[in-house]
Amino acid sequence: MTSLGGSSSSTTEYTVRVPKNTSKRYNIMAFNAGDRVNCSTWTQARMERDMSARRIYGDDESAEGAGGSEFGKKQRDEARRRKYGIITKEFKAEDQPWILKVNGKGGKRFKGLRKGGVTENASYYIFTQCPDGAFEAFPVNGWYNFTPQAKHRTLTAEEAEEEWGRRNKVVNHFSIMLQKRFREQERGGDDEDESEKTGKKKKNIGRGGELHITDLEDDLMMSSDNSDSSMGEDADGKSKAKKNVGKGKKKKRKSNDKEAVEESDDGDYEGLEVDYMSDESSSDEEPEKGKPSKTEEHLKGIDEASESEEESEEEKPNEEEAKEEEEEEEGKKTPVQTEKKKKKDSSGESESSDDSDIEGETASALFMMKKRTPPKRPSGRGSAGSSKTGSRPGTPSIDSATTSNTLRAAASKLEQGKRQNQGPTESPAAKRLKMDPSSQSPAPSGKSTPQPPSGKSTPSSSDVQLTEEAVRRYLIRKPMTTKDLLKKFQTKRTGLSSEQTVNVLAQILKRLNPERKIINDKMHFYLTE
Amino acid sequence: MSERGEMDLTGAKQNTGVWLVKVPKYLSQQWAKASGRGEVGKLRICKKGNLGKPEVSFTLNEELTEIEGMKNKSVSVPRDHPFTMQSVGGQMLTVFTENSSGQSEERSDCSSSGSGAGAGPDKLALEGVVVQRAECRPAASENYMKLKKLQIEESTKPSRLAVQLEKAVTSNYKPVANHEYNREYERRKKEEGKRARVDTQLVLDMLFSAFEKHQYYNIKDLVDITKQPVKHLKETLNDIGIYNLKGKHKNTWELKPEYRHYQGEEKTEDS
Numbered sequence: 001m002t003s004l005g006g007s008s009s010s011t012t013e014y015t016v017r018v019p020k021n022t023s024k025r026y027n028i029m030a031f032n033a034g035d036r037v038n039c040s041t042w043t044q045a046r047m048e049r050d051m052s053a054r055r056i057y058g059d060d061e062s063a064e065g066a067g068g069s070e071f072g073k074k075q076r077d078e079a080r081r082r083k084y085g086i087i088t089k090e091f092k093a094e095d096q097p098w099i100l101k102v103n104g105k106g107g108k109r110f111k112g113l114r115k116g117g118v119t120e121n122a123s124y125y126i127f128t129q130c131p132d133g134a135f136e137a138f139p140v141n142g143w144y145n146f147t148p149q150a151k152h153r154t155l156t157a158e159e160a161e162e163e164w165g166r167r168n169k170v171v172n173h174f175s176i177m178l179q180k181r182f183r184e185q186e187r188g189g190d191d192e193d194e195s196e197k198t199g200k201k202k203k204n205i206g207r208g209g210e211l212h213i214t215d216l217e218d219d220l221m222m223s224s225d226n227s228d229s230s231m232g233e234d235a236d237g238k239s240k241a242k243k244n245v246g247k248g249k250k251k252k253r254k255s256n257d258k259e260a261v262e263e264s265d266d267g268d269y270e271g272l273e274v275d276y277m278s279d280e281s282s283s284d285e286e287p288e289k290g291k292p293s294k295t296e297e298h299l300k301g302i303d304e305a306s307e308s309e310e311e312s313e314e315e316k317p318n319e320e321e322a323k324e325e326e327e328e329e330e331g332k333k334t335p336v337q338t339e340k341k342k343k344k345d346s347s348g349e350s351e352s353s354d355d356s357d358i359e360g361e362t363a364s365a366l367f368m369m370k371k372r373t374p375p376k377r378p379s380g381r382g383s384a385g386s387s388k389t390g391s392r393p394g395t396p397s398i399d400s401a402t403t404s405n406t407l408r409a410a411a412s413k414l415e416q417g418k419r420q421n422q423g424p425t426e427s428p429a430a431k432r433l434k435m436d437p438s439s440q441s442p443a444p445s446g447k448s449t450p451q452p453p454s455g456k457s458t459p460s461s462s463d464v465q466l467t468e469e470a471v472r473r474y475l476i477r478k479p480m481t482t483k484d485l486l487k488k489f490q491t492k493r494t495g496l497s498s499e500q501t502v503n504v505l506a507q508i509l510k511r512l513n514p515e516r517k518i519i520n521d522k523m524h525f526y527l528t529e
Numbered sequence: 530m531s532e533r534g535e536m537d538l539t540g541a542k543q544n545t546g547v548w549l550v551k552v553p554k555y556l557s558q559q560w561a562k563a564s565g566r567g568e569v570g571k572l573r574i575c576k577k578g579n580l581g582k583p584e585v586s587f588t589l590n591e592e593l594t595e596i597e598g599m600k601n602k603s604v605s606v607p608r609d610h611p612f613t614m615q616s617v618g619g620q621m622l623t624v625f626t627e628n629s630s631g632q633s634e635e636r637s638d639c640s641s642s643g644s645g646a647g648a649g650p651d652k653l654a655l656e657g658v659v660v661q662r663a664e665c666r667p668a669a670s671e672n673y674m675k676l677k678k679l680q681i682e683e684s685t686k687p688s689r690l691a692v693q694l695e696k697a698v699t700s701n702y703k704p705v706a707n708h709e710y711n712r713e714y715e716r717r718k719k720e721e722g723k724r725a726r727v728d729t730q731l732v733l734d735m736l737f738s739a740f741e742k743h744q745y746y747n748i749k750d751l752v753d754i755t756k757q758p759v760k761h762l763k764e765t766l767n768d769i770g771i772y773n774l775k776g777k778h779k780n781t782w783e784l785k786p787e788y789r790h791y792q793g794e795e796k797t798e799d800s
Contacts (some may be wrong), residue, residue: 011575016587017567018560024626026656028549033619039541039658046534047625047653071743100536123557126624127548127572128657135572137550139557141627370605 015134016127025141026126029100029112035148047100050111054091098144109151112144153177218520466501468508475514479524482509537654545657545734547624550612552665555676559593559606569593570608573601585612587665596676604675609668614661622659628652733765740789745773770771 061289081088082437098112118124124140155163155176163176170176466489474488482505488503496504514525552560555714560569577584587610594605629651631798667673674682735755738745750764752759783789 009575009577009581011573014572014574015568016570016572018569019567020561020563026624026626026627028659029623029625031621031623033621036623037621039538039621039623039655040544042538042541044537045538047536048534071739071746122554123552125550125557126656126659127550128545137560140549253795310623353695483686 003064014129017130017134018137018139019420022138024138026138027141028124028143028146030115032145032147037146044104045100045102047098047112049093050097050099051093053096094142098146109149111149112146115143115145118143138270153180174249184330224425241519264475408464466496466504466508468511471505471508472512475512475525475527479517479526481522481524485509485525534653536651540654541623543657543659546660547657548661548663549617549659550665555596555680556589556610556665556667557607558597559589562593562597563590564592578706585614585663586610587612588747590713604679605669605672606676607670607673609670610665611668613664613666614665617659617662624656624659626654626656628654647759658668700748726757729765732757732762733769736769737784737788740770740784744789745783747781751782 095114098110098116100112102108102110112509118140119142124143125137126140127135127137130136159180163170470489471485474485482487486501486504489496489505509525513526514527517524517526543612560682563569568590570587570593573586573588575584575586589606589610591608594608596604596606601779605719732755739751739754746754748759748763748766752762755762757765771786773781773783
């Protein structure tokens with residue numbers, strides 16, 4: 001090494017050597033800038049070739065000789081391939097991707113794909129400086145681009161398409177993967193115990209993996225019920241150590257499956273009234289269909305609740321479920337309910353998917369009064385509603401089979417309820433009702449306006465604006481639909497959660513017993529003084 | 530000894546910095562011809578005071594400027610090659626090496642040179658991180674232009690050429706009374722004669738041993754194996770086997786269920 005001192009510049013000369021007898025093959029491992037890979041943090045690393053393509057290319061047949069093989073099969077296949085000009089590329093171990101595992105089992109995983117065309121027109125050399133100051137140049141054999149591999153579960157293309165279709169309605173995206181896990185779990189065919197365990201485990205894992213905003217996950221999730229699965233899953237997933245959770249979940253899931261099976265038509269749910277805020281679509285059939293199931297579920301739920309706890313039945317979610325399932329669920333719901341009830345109290349709004357519809361809740365509240373009979377149609381309305389959002393059993397968004405889609409339906413139910421009303425007294429019912437709608441969650445037809453969870457919990461209707469007087473005034477002035485009424489008492493101004501608003505409104509309407517008239521195909525209430 | 534797949538991370542830990550240099554093809558060819566310890570040239574790094582960017586240039590050794598195949602020395606490889614320095618950019622580039630086991634750097638004096646096959650697992654090591662990228666460019670000189678001209682001339686030559694023949698090729702497809710191939714065939718047929726029936730028992734033995742090897746056979750293959758006339762063979766087959774018309778192995782014969790014992794079991798001969 002000679003150094004020539006210059007006046008202002010210094011030049012140093014180094015010898016460059018290209019070692020000849022090296023058996024080491026140099027390769028480049030390229031990482032993307034965004035991945036922020038820092039090699040110095042690696043404590044240990046393992047790398048192997050990914051030979052999974054060998055099966056495809058090399059057609060390793062295991063059925064050699066004896067059972068299942070034909071005489072001369074290989075030759076015949078070869079001849080056939082030649083005849084049709086099918087040229088299969090041979091399997092080159094050199095070109096296979098690398099699998100790099102950093103920091104052991106819990107660390108990152110990378111896949112390195114070989115980049116073609118690197119050595120075609122120009123050669124790359126690695127210049128390293130030796131202790132003696134000379135440079136050594138090694139030719140680069142191959143260039144591999146390493147990308148991190150996702151360890152978290154991902155959706156397949158079909159599932160992603162589905163969820164995309166529901167993106168406007170689903171509010172709680174965390175539940176998507178949770179449900180997917182549940183679904184897979186069930187498909188795995190575990191028995192009760194297992195599901196229970198896995199339910200718990202999933203819950204834990206779920207917590208670890210997802211972003212948990214609050215411990216009271218239930219509040220964030222679909223509030224209700226209906227979607228059995230979603231509810232069940234949510235509840236199960238999130239509630240701590242509920243023994244029956246696993247079971248309930250399983251049951252719920254089953255019902256969800258049924259639900260899913262039924263709701264496969266996309267077109268059915270078009271034009272459903274989704275939200276009192278979104279465009280109105282009149283769906284008469286939906287509500288009608290849902291009515292019986294919903295009401296029944298509701299009522300049954302209430303009764304149960306009154307027996308066990310005050311908790312409303314959100315759990316009734318599974319309207320779709322078969323009767324037995326429901327019964328079983330009821331039992332299981334109890335422990336879950338307490339928790340849910342607690343949560344409900346605190347947040348008051350379950351959100352998850354689509355729309356928490358106040359409408360729906362009102363309707364459900366109204367339905368509470370009816371005596372419940374097991375819902376016959378599984379997918380029923382709830383599914384209908386949910387189907388909009390993606391009738392997948394698991395999605396929390398779907399659900400509330402119980403609530404009717406539209407307030408109109410709710411109103412009609414109100415009438416029925418009035419007629420058959422022999423249910424529990426209003427006040428306890430009111431409290432329960434308040435709980436209920438919350439659990440019911442949003443309505444079926446994909447309303448997707450996210451409702452800000454209000455922290456209020458007192459179900460009482462005491463509030464500045466939402467009083468019977470106010471409602472009476474409105475109804476006297478001009479006929480209004482339930483939607484309109486709800487618009488008047490917006491959650492922001494009244495301070496109530498949407499569920500509570502719905503409940504209270506329902507009660508008020510019951511008390512007022514307004515007249516009904518159909519204007520523009522919509523059910524309007526009015527009072528004449 | 531590191532186990533298979535385990536990477537040696539000493540390079541990463543030391544944060545060894547290396548340069549990634551893109552070198553023109555002709556230069557790498559010349560480098561491959563280096564002798565002895567592999568010295569190919571000199572690298573000169575010139576730092577202009579504190580501010581200026583360092584200028585790096587590489588000078589090829591005199592002995593390596595000869596181009597193979599050009600004995601007349603009209604064109605030779607240029608000697609001066611300034612380096613264009615580039616930053617690595619956002620990418621993180623590291624260098625790893627594969628070393629087929631059975632030979633390692635330290636044992637370079639070892640006479641055994643069977644490293645190519647890589648009989649054992651490869652040793653992987655992370656050598657370092659790329660800190661600088663550079664491109665080796667030839668200094669524009671007459672020499673280089675001539676070299677390039679040569680390369681272009683070579684590359685424009687078509688790889689396939691159509692040449693007209695003066696005389697038509699008559700070595701094949703002469704009209705002939707009977708082609709050689711046909712004659713061959715007839716001779717063979719006569720030699721072998723018709724397939725004679727042998728004892729049924731023998732045929733059965735042959736069939737069983739054949740079916741031991743494969744489960745499904747075409748009738749033609751069986752005829753080949755047993756050298757029996759088809760009719761006789763079929764009769765025998767009807768006794769012990771069944772003919773598959775449908776399914777995956779269509780038009781094949783297989784043994785009857787009671788006769789077969791596949792999956793490793795010894796087949797018993799029943800007749």
